[in-house]
Amino acid sequence: MAKGSWRYSVSKPTVQILKSIVLMVLGIGLTVLLSPHPGLTTSPQTFPEIRGVWMTTNDSDIVRDHAKLQEAVHQLARLNFNTIYPVVWNSGYVFYPSGVAQARGFQPFIRRGLQGQDVLADLITQSHQKGLLVIPWFEFGFMAPPSSELALNHPQWLTTRQDGSQTWEGVAGEVVWLNPFHHQVQQLIIDLVIEVMTLYPVDGIQFDDHLSLPVEFGYDPYTIKLYQQETKASPPNNPRDEAWVRWRANKITQFVEKLQKAVKEKNPKAIFSVAPNPYHTAYNRHLQDWVSWVKKNLVDELIVQIYRPDLPSFVQELTQPEIKEAKAKIPTGVGILTGLRNRPIGIQQIQAKVQVARQNGLGFAFFFYESLWDEAPEPIQERQSKFQSLFYYPASRGFLR
Structure with a gap:
């Protein structure tokens, strides 16, 4: 063998062994890369990571314009989001052509897009083409504005405090509360949900902290x-x-049982999603016993709204035992505030919350779409780049219909 030259032969068995080792290493790498929670084994059961965003009435200009909606869905898909929660029930009105609303006499008009389109149908078509789930969000639950046709035409459906007063002040402004114990109110909510599931190929339905009643x-x-x-x-x-x-919390739970049964009879694979407040607030202030709902297997997806401004209180809430129990049974995430019109939130704070949620085996849904990057303290390109770094691998949830 000449100096400076290296020659050797490798037997075929050795080559096969080396190939096996390489393939094994690549397989391990891909498993870590594509797993819902890379490098984590937080529960016996793993689910695709929830990466959702709520599309609210604040996003109405985007949702109502076909071209703007197309761009929004494209960006969400490009950045590896996987779920959209579009509002369909807000301020005592629905955001789709509803025979139920017209028959009950509380919506004499039909909402359509700027090009005359059915907004919800357009959103679902575009989202499904890009692989995103669409889970319509019944945001107002049992709430309605006091000036709405719903409240004015059906005063017998409203509940009161002990002094007879009806109005309540919250983040949605002044509202009244439909009585969640009244059989006609319950039937209205069920009918609206089933109508949406009948008219559109939705992947589920969602209620939030307003499927409840203030304790007073x-x-x-x-x-x-x-x-x-x-x-x-x-x-x-x-x-x-x-x-x-x-007693009142149990009555609301009994209604949730009826509602969930109706949903599953319509489509057994539909996702019944709830997005409540942390449990101590949900139960003690709003009679919403969502822990019982999870234990009774009434819920397919849980997203707990943890809109805490600082990281320590955020971590304290997401590490509560009821959330740990839920994530072992069903896809579970936390709601993360990405900004309000008068309160923009920096991307570093959002990144920190996503990372700590992921470290605890949780997914996330962001409130709300426009504050992801359109109305934010950083330039659009920077915000989108940061989200791309957070969601650098896909997490497809698959269609359940």
Whole structure:
């Protein structure tokens, strides 16, 4: 063998062994890369990572314009998002042509896009073409503005405080509350949900923290009579009385059972999604016992709204035991605020929350689309680049219909 030259032969078995080792290493690498939570084994059961965004009434200009919507869906797909939650029930009105709303006499008009299109149908078609799930969001739940036709035409459907007052102030402004214990109110919500599932190839439906009732309500004649029939007593004067809270929370849970049953009878594969507040707030302030819903297998997807401004309180909420229990059963994520019109949020804070949620085996949904990058403190290109670095691999959830 000449100096400076290296020659050697390798047997065929050795080549095969080397090939096997290389393939094994590549397989491990791809498994880590494509797993829902890279490098994590946080629960016995793993699900595709939820990467969702709520499209709200704030996004109406985008959703109503075909070209703008096309661009929005394209960007979400390009950046490896996988779910859109478009609002279909807000302010006492629906955002699609609804025979139910017209028959109940609370919506004399039909909302359409700028080009005359059915907005929800357009959104679903474009999203499915790009591989994104569409889960319509019934944002207002049991709420309605006091000036809406729904409230004005059906005053018997409203519930009250002990002093008879009806209005309530929240992030949506002044509203009244439909009585979640009234059979006609329950049927209205069920009918709207089934109508959406009948008219459109949706991948599920979602309710949030307004599938509930503020704890001070429930003193209307209908509910008092129902309570007296079942308990042989009048409701306590203290709205936070433990038994009174539990009775009302149980009634809402019973309605969720009816609603979930109707959804599953319509489409067994439809995702029944809920996006409540953290449990201590949901139950004690809004009679929303979503922990029971998860335990009763009524929920297919849970996204807990954790809109905390600082990271320590955000981490404290997402590490609660009820969230840990939920993520072992169903796809679970956290709601992350990406900004409001008068309160932009920097991308570094968003990145930190995504990373800590992922480290805890959780997905995420962002509130709301326009604040992802259109209305943000950083340039659009920088924001989109940061999201791309967070979602550098696809996480397809697949269509369930």
